[in-house]
Amino acid sequence: xxxxxxxxxxxxxxxxxxxxxxxxxxxxxxxxxxxxxxxxxxxxxxxxxxxxxxxxxxxxxxxxxxxxxxxxxxxxxxxxxxxxxxxxxxxxxxxxxxxxxxxxxxxxxxxxxxxxxxxxxxxxxxxxxxxxxxxxxxxxxxxxxxxxxxxxxxxxxxxxxxxxxxxxxxxxxxxxxxxxxxxxxxxxxxxxxxxxxxxxxxxxxxxxxxxxxxxxxxxxxxxxxxxxxxxxxxxxxxxxxxxxxxxxxxxxxxxxxxxxxxxxxxxxxxxxxxxxxxxxxxxxxxxxxxxxxxxxxxxxxxxxxxxxxxxxxxxxxxxxxxxxxxxxxxxxxxxxxxxxxxxxxxxxxxxxxxxxxxxxxxxxxxxxxxxxxxxxxxxxxxxxxxxxxxxxxxxxxxxxxxxxxxxxxxxxxxxxxxxxxxxxxxxxxxxxxxxxxxxxxxxxxxxxxxxxxxxxxxxxxxxxxxxxxxxxxxxxxxxxxxxxxxxxxxxxxxxxxxxxxxxxxxxxxxxxxxxxxxxxxxxxxxxxxxxxxxxxxxxxxxxxxxxxxxxxxxxxxxxxxxxxxxxxxxxxxxxxxxxxxxxxxxxxxxxxxxxxxxxxxxxxx
Amino acid sequence: xxxxxxxxxxxxxxxxxxxxxxxxxxxxxxxxxxxxxxxxxxxxxxxxxxxxxxxxxxxxxxxxxxxxxxxxxxxxxxxxxxxxxxxxxxxxxxxxxxxxxxxxxxxxxxxxxxxxxxxxxxxxxxxxxxxxxxxxxxxxxxxxxxxxxxxxxxxxxxxxxxxxxxxxxxxxxxxxxxxxxxxxxxxxxxxxxxxxxxxxxxxxxxxxxxxxxxxxxxxxxxxxxxxxxxxxxxxxxxxxxxxxxxxxxxxxxxxxxxxxxxxxxxxxxxxxxxxxxxxxxxxxxxxxxxxxxxxxxxxxxx
Ligand SMILES: Nc1nc2c(ncn2[C@@H]2O[C@H](COP(=O)(O)OP(=O)(O)O)[C@@H](O)[C@H]2O)c(=O)[nH]1
Numbered sequence: 001x002x003x004x005x006x007x008x009x010x011x012x013x014x015x016x017x018x019x020x021x022x023x024x025x026x027x028x029x030x031x032x033x034x035x036x037x038x039x040x041x042x043x044x045x046x047x048x049x050x051x052x053x054x055x056x057x058x059x060x061x062x063x064x065x066x067x068x069x070x071x072x073x074x075x076x077x078x079x080x081x082x083x084x085x086x087x088x089x090x091x092x093x094x095x096x097x098x099x100x101x102x103x104x105x106x107x108x109x110x111x112x113x114x115x116x117x118x119x120x121x122x123x124x125x126x127x128x129x130x131x132x133x134x135x136x137x138x139x140x141x142x143x144x145x146x147x148x149x150x151x152x153x154x155x156x157x158x159x160x161x162x163x164x165x166x167x168x169x170x171x172x173x174x175x176x177x178x179x180x181x182x183x184x185x186x187x188x189x190x191x192x193x194x195x196x197x198x199x200x201x202x203x204x205x206x207x208x209x210x211x212x213x214x215x216x217x218x219x220x221x222x223x224x225x226x227x228x229x230x231x232x233x234x235x236x237x238x239x240x241x242x243x244x245x246x247x248x249x250x251x252x253x254x255x256x257x258x259x260x261x262x263x264x265x266x267x268x269x270x271x272x273x274x275x276x277x278x279x280x281x282x283x284x285x286x287x288x289x290x291x292x293x294x295x296x297x298x299x300x301x302x303x304x305x306x307x308x309x310x311x312x313x314x315x316x317x318x319x320x321x322x323x324x325x326x327x328x329x330x331x332x333x334x335x336x337x338x339x340x341x342x343x344x345x346x347x348x349x350x351x352x353x354x355x356x357x358x359x360x361x362x363x364x365x366x367x368x369x370x371x372x373x374x375x376x377x378x379x380x381x382x383x384x385x386x387x388x389x390x391x392x393x394x395x396x397x398x399x400x401x402x403x404x405x406x407x408x409x410x411x412x413x414x415x416x417x418x419x420x421x422x423x424x425x426x427x428x429x430x431x432x433x434x435x436x437x438x439x440x441x442x443x444x445x446x447x448x449x450x451x452x453x454x455x456x457x458x459x460x461x462x463x464x465x466x467x468x469x470x471x472x473x474x475x476x477x478x479x480x481x482x483x484x485x486x487x488x489x490x491x492x493x494x495x496x497x498x499x500x501x502x503x504x505x506x507x508x509x510x511x512x513x514x515x516x517x518x519x520x521x522x523x524x525x526x527x528x529x530x531x532x533x534x535x536x537x538x539x540x541x542x543x544x545x546x547x548x549x550x551x552x553x554x555x556x557x558x559x560x561x562x563x564x565x566x567x568x569x570x571x572x573x574x575x576x577x578x579x580x581x582x583x584x585x586x587x588x589x590x591x592x593x594x595x596x597x598x599x600x601x602x603x604x605x
Numbered sequence: 606x607x608x609x610x611x612x613x614x615x616x617x618x619x620x621x622x623x624x625x626x627x628x629x630x631x632x633x634x635x636x637x638x639x640x641x642x643x644x645x646x647x648x649x650x651x652x653x654x655x656x657x658x659x660x661x662x663x664x665x666x667x668x669x670x671x672x673x674x675x676x677x678x679x680x681x682x683x684x685x686x687x688x689x690x691x692x693x694x695x696x697x698x699x700x701x702x703x704x705x706x707x708x709x710x711x712x713x714x715x716x717x718x719x720x721x722x723x724x725x726x727x728x729x730x731x732x733x734x735x736x737x738x739x740x741x742x743x744x745x746x747x748x749x750x751x752x753x754x755x756x757x758x759x760x761x762x763x764x765x766x767x768x769x770x771x772x773x774x775x776x777x778x779x780x781x782x783x784x785x786x787x788x789x790x791x792x793x794x795x796x797x798x799x800x801x802x803x804x805x806x807x808x809x810x811x812x813x814x815x816x817x818x819x820x821x822x823x824x825x826x827x828x829x830x831x832x833x834x835x836x837x838x839x840x841x842x843x844x845x846x847x848x849x850x851x852x853x854x855x856x857x858x859x860x861x862x863x864x865x866x867x868x869x870x871x872x873x874x875x876x877x878x879x880x881x882x883x884x885x886x887x888x889x890x891x892x893x894x895x896x897x898x899x900x901x902x903x904x905x906x907x
Pocket of ligand 1: 035036037038039040041042043044080169170171172173205206207208209
């Protein structure tokens, strides 16, 4: 390990106190490495760990043994074996999105996000890049810039990384040729220009032999720039978060006793001094900060990324999910915005389907109202899309169940990022970056009407409700709905039936039978039923409505006791037997596509 | 003395506090698994900081295999009392009845029954929906892939095909009834970070981490401390007083000592910096069978 210029233990400083002092000043860099299979990513990370002495003898001995068994480097030790390859797990179907590795030098502590380099890459890269400040784009000097390199650069830029390094690896295999390196660098600079990165550095390296990784190589004497590690150690990425406007989402209300009421949270950006005025972004209520409390004592000032507890000079309504902002630099408050969404689930994203959206410490119900376009991550082309599949990126309009406070992602990665959660499986299905607010809540108010739902209902002497009939085609929904309405009418109730087939002739004439259209179909019907409930009616909805989440959305639109789901549970064999409209026959022969129960699923309640 | 603002330790501290608060705010019934070791000590210290001036709004739980070093148990009880924290000690009584021990049953069976199974039973018994653990990603290369929030099915299994992506600092805390999440707030800390932090923050740790004269025998290349008379000595084994300390703590018959003169934190850190072997080497259990970490994780071992 003698070649290591960075080894933490290489020379112990004079005194231990001196050493500790030097450790204390260490800064922090999180970066991501992107590369395709066999570009040498594992070898590079292994080398960084090895040369910064993060590897112990027992680990090294194990790798030496393994190198002989399955290494790719003959008699030499295969540094790639120091990091567990991510490809193997992937082949077993294990979802490995990112592995995090650590190394440290006298100047910095590093966290490397390592993502597998296969095709299905978007989700993993987005995950690794979301917390990184810099990206190392690794390429094989023999192959130059590839489609993947462009994809990596695009995703890195989408996730807000402002600094990139192009590591031109395997420079030994092109005879340390300067011309080759310069050509690659020029190529890169040309296509990356549009991303407008703050810094771009290209370094010729050999991960396998160590050239220009940690120590300068005399085999590339023409190269005058920094080694990869020198660059990583010195680059200034402390993006001006501290100098942005103050933001602090409230995580937890701290109330040990009646005399203390504090608000705990991590400062997302800016700085806060005791005595500053802050505003709760949503309500606009203002107060002065009297104390910034930590277990290590009260503080005069706290800055971005610090976890603190603040105390205000007066009682105002604050709870988890609220954001404190300065009175003169408030965040956006809106219930609609446009955002880039990276989709991470097998089951596609459908506009109109409700998801749970978590932004900062706040969770609300949200739906994508429109996919403006999908972005091809290889060509950056904008394509029309009705849904977003796994690993696809879309630019979407979202609508939320209530107002939230946020910033555009470009201005603040902490307050402009969100995840989407499936409400049935609780899986994290999407990640989003807010672009801009669409409808500023501050300008548009809900039109308050004098005659209310309850007064309309009272006039009719009934409790309005939705009876939602669901079941396969031919299960008998319409027949039963019809009988129920007759009975209700006989009792003097005011009713209305919304029937699947009928609505498709008018309101939903423009919709087909793809999954995306089915979701939209139900959304419109649910909204219509809601208006009828508001008018005081008993609404009978008779729709196949095959997906649980849409039925749930319909339920969520009205009060709990106003919605009754009725499952007409007729076995499919019986429905098929009846086949009143000859549809099963058509579906079986392939004449009719996406028919529920045949080639499109029905999810029973 | 507190860690310097702007330093990497402060960043780690802030990140961990954020994670701990998030769990307290979103879960119904969280618990902190407290193993008495140095990582647990740091985790607990961070929890105290996270909620100050309140106390952490969750109990601590120790899974006691009944084979821990005596000094660990003393330390645990005193700490809980001094801090006024709610401590649950859970023992697999069935295992005790059957007399399960690391000598006659082997380390792997002992650990499964007294630690892994015991933990699962305890989590179910109290209905915890989140459990903090002190594991770090740098401990072992397969752990590098572990998430901060690790999702567990209703029977506490770790399904590697069903883990949630983690982006930014946004953690998905939603679980269905019976399901739970293991949370690792120290994920991004390294062993060196832990020691430096203990030193800077003056955190109390079990004296076994410091070198002292202790009675040990050498067995299968590992130095084992004879902590009580339950340890059957083999032919030719006589406990010998040696200046030793421990880099990790667990069941005494399964924890190897290292020879050392480090009697202060400073000396421990200095020793670490020139250390030539990784911390896990002292754990007998890792050499056992072909038991990979991956397999253990799936079974519910940390
Ligand atoms: N000649 C040469 N071979 C390299 C270099 N870096 C990596 N390799 C080899 O390229 C192959 C793939 O490397 P690996 O690190 O496993 O790639 P990964 O799939 O990107 O992690 C291995 O056989 C490495 O030994 C290099 O700089 N020069």
